Amino acid sequence: MGVTLAWLRHDLRLADNPLFRFERPPEQLLCVYVLDRDWLSPPPGLGLPRIGPARLRFLWQSLIALRGELLRRGSDLLVRVGDPVEVVAGLAERHGASEVRVRRDAGWDETQQTLRLGEALGEGVRLWQIDGGMLLDEASLPMPLASLPPGFSSFRRRVERDWAVPAACQAPVTLPPWPDGAPRGLPPLARVCDGAARWRPDARGAFSFAGGEEAGLARLEHYLASGAVARYKQTRNGLSGPDFSTRLSPWLAHGCLSARQVHDAVQAWEARHGANESSYWVIFELLWRDYFHWAARQEGAALFGPRRLPPEAAAFLAWREGRTGMPFIDAAMGELAATGWLSNRARQNVASYLVHELGGDWRLGAAWFEHALIDFDTASNWGNWRYIAGVGRSAQMHRFDVLWQAERYDPEGAYVARWQPELAELPGGRARQRPWTVAPERFAPPLAGTSGQGARAGARQGG
Ligand SMILES: Cc1cc2nc3c(=O)[nH]c(=O)nc-3n(C[C@H](O)[C@H](O)[C@H](O)COP(=O)(O)OP(=O)(O)OC[C@H]3O[C@@H](n4cnc5c(N)ncnc54)[C@H](O)[C@@H]3O)c2cc1C
Numbered sequence: 493m494g495v496t497l498a499w500l501r502h503d504l505r506l507a508d509n510p511l512f513r514f515e516r517p518p519e520q521l522l523c524v525y526v527l528d529r530d531w532l533s534p535p536p537g538l539g540l541p542r543i544g545p546a547r548l549r550f551l552w553q554s555l556i557a558l559r560g561e562l563l564r565r566g567s568d569l570l571v572r573v574g575d576p577v578e579v580v581a582g583l584a585e586r587h588g589a590s591e592v593r594v595r596r597d598a599g600w601d602e603t604q605q606t607l608r609l610g611e612a613l614g615e616g617v618r619l620w621q622i623d624g625g626m627l628l629d630e631a632s633l634p635m636p637l638a639s640l641p642p643g644f645s646s647f648r649r650r651v652e653r654d655w656a657v658p659a660a661c662q663a664p665v666t667l668p669p670w671p672d673g674a675p676r677g678l679p680p681l682a683r684v685c686d687g688a689a690r691w692r693p694d695a696r697g698a699f700s701f702a703g704g705e706e707a708g709l710a711r712l713e714h715y716l717a718s719g720a721v722a723r724y725k726q727t728r729n730g731l732s733g734p735d736f737s738t739r740l741s742p743w744l745a746h747g748c749l750s751a752r753q754v755h756d757a758v759q760a761w762e763a764r765h766g767a768n769e770s771s772y773w774v775i776f777e778l779l780w781r782d783y784f785h786w787a788a789r790q791e792g793a794a795l796f797g798p799r800r801l802p803p804e805a806a807a808f809l810a811w812r813e814g815r816t817g818m819p820f821i822d823a824a825m826g827e828l829a830a831t832g833w834l835s836n837r838a839r840q841n842v843a844s845y846l847v848h849e850l851g852g853d854w855r856l857g858a859a860w861f862e863h864a865l866i867d868f869d870t871a872s873n874w875g876n877w878r879y880i881a882g883v884g885r886s887a888q889m890h891r892f893d894v895l896w897q898a899e900r901y902d903p904e905g906a907y908v909a910r911w912q913p914e915l916a917e918l919p920g921g922r923a924r925q926r927p928w929t930v931a932p933e934r935f936a937p938p939l940a941g942t943s944g945q946g947a948r949a950g951a952r953q954g955g
Pocket residue numbers: 728737738739740741742744745774777778780781782784834835836837839840843861865867868869870872873874876877880
């Protein structure tokens with residue numbers, strides 16, 4: 493077998509990566525990542541690129557780390573910016589590849605690109621698509637993809653009835669050599685996007701994400717070894733601090749870690765310390781991720797609703813810029829913009845506030861998250877937004893009583909005061925969540941959200 497081209501997308505790791513598992517290794521291997529040029533320009537309707545500086549920086553760190561791992565094994569990495577299909581097809585032709593390998597992604601755009609690549613590849617070049625990164629593969633789903641249940645609970649019940657998550661595979665020890673004369677390396681980030689090269693997370697986030705497989709494994713190891721996993725079920729609704737939840741999402745989203753690696757590590761922890769509700773709950777959350785992945789595969793382009801976004805109305809801009817007057821919402825939007833990350837509790841509340849209190853279009857919110865999140869993942873982001881908005885597969889909307897949530901999850905007002913220092917001057921407690929009631933001369937009432945309607949305990953991942 494001659495040259496194989498491994499086209500990497502959201503699978504930037506060596507361990508448990510089927511692209512690097514060979515029954516018969518090829519003579520030469522070309523590993524390629526293409527930053528889609530479209531991600532650097534705004535989608536119609538939103539004045540911001542699809543990938544913001546925080547994610548781009550994490551992505552570049554991950555690519556640099558991956559290159560190091562590949563070099564250690566006798567291979568290398570080529571990173572280009574452009575149209576992924578043109579770049580991959582061009583390289584395959586130039587270097588006489590007989591096979592192109594790619595992970596089957598849930599995203600509609602990625603699926604379309606794979607189809608286009610199939611048409612663009614020369615005759616005799618095999619396009620090999622494979623599942624990876626999730627707990628389950630399509631073949632091990634307990635139902636055909638077309639019959640995926642409309643709700644998570646029935647999906648989980650069917651899966652858990654009789655399931656065995658396949659063990660993660662080890663990283664290869666060596667890899668086939670680089671094709672003669674093939675280009676290698678990656679452009680400096682500052683040349684791709686100066687803003688991303690200069691971006692740094694705000695220290696108030698109390699956590700700094702660094703891209704790459706080794707960093708992801710180190711985070712996983714820390715979360716287990718520190719014992720934080722034993723308390724996950726009680727702490728996961730937290731808002732601040734490094735260990736209230738796993739914070740593995742950026743590594744999972746970029747594929748620096750696979751869900752099976754996390755699953756295996758949690759099982760190994762359970763074998764030593766005993767399983768409890770919390771360790772189970774980490775796997776439960778990963779199953780949500782699988783569910784959104786399979787749902788996105790089933791839904792295709794419908795996941796996004798109409799793709800052309802509506803104009804950004806004043807209420808949306810106030811939400812995006814943290815100017816709604818509702819401290820809990822404005823603090824969270826400030827944290828997201830300054831760190832590229834947000835707890836699940838805060839994500840649910842800000843999404844509900846935009847859609848159900850401000851009457852904003854859920855697609856604008858999802859598009860803003862796509863720009864701002866380090867851990868953006870098409871299926872999880874757009875799926876969760878649809879879930880909160882109550883569109884698509886789950887017709888039930890999920891509306892949160894934001895003031896009640898704020899007082900329950902931030903009773904002292906420490907979180908809102910961290911991200912809105914002017915609130916720190918008010919006494920701790922209720923006043924910081926309702927500053928317009930205690931200092932009306934300084935704080936105007938919020939745009940919406942004081943009616944007390946909406947779920948209190950939070951619809952799904954309650955508490
Ligand atoms: C509006 C909205 C948008 C979201 N967008 C994204 C996104 O783009 N990317 C993303 O990874 N998650 C997204 N989530 C899901 C969830 O908020 C994050 O996965 C979680 O907060 C990440 O923190 P963690 O790694 O500490 O999660 P943990 O609570 O420690 O959970 C462990 C892992 O399980 C998975 N997970 C947990 N909750 C969910 C969920 N509700 N849906 C899917 N997977 C889940 C994640 O991979 C996570 O890393 C979104 C949620 C909402 C409400």
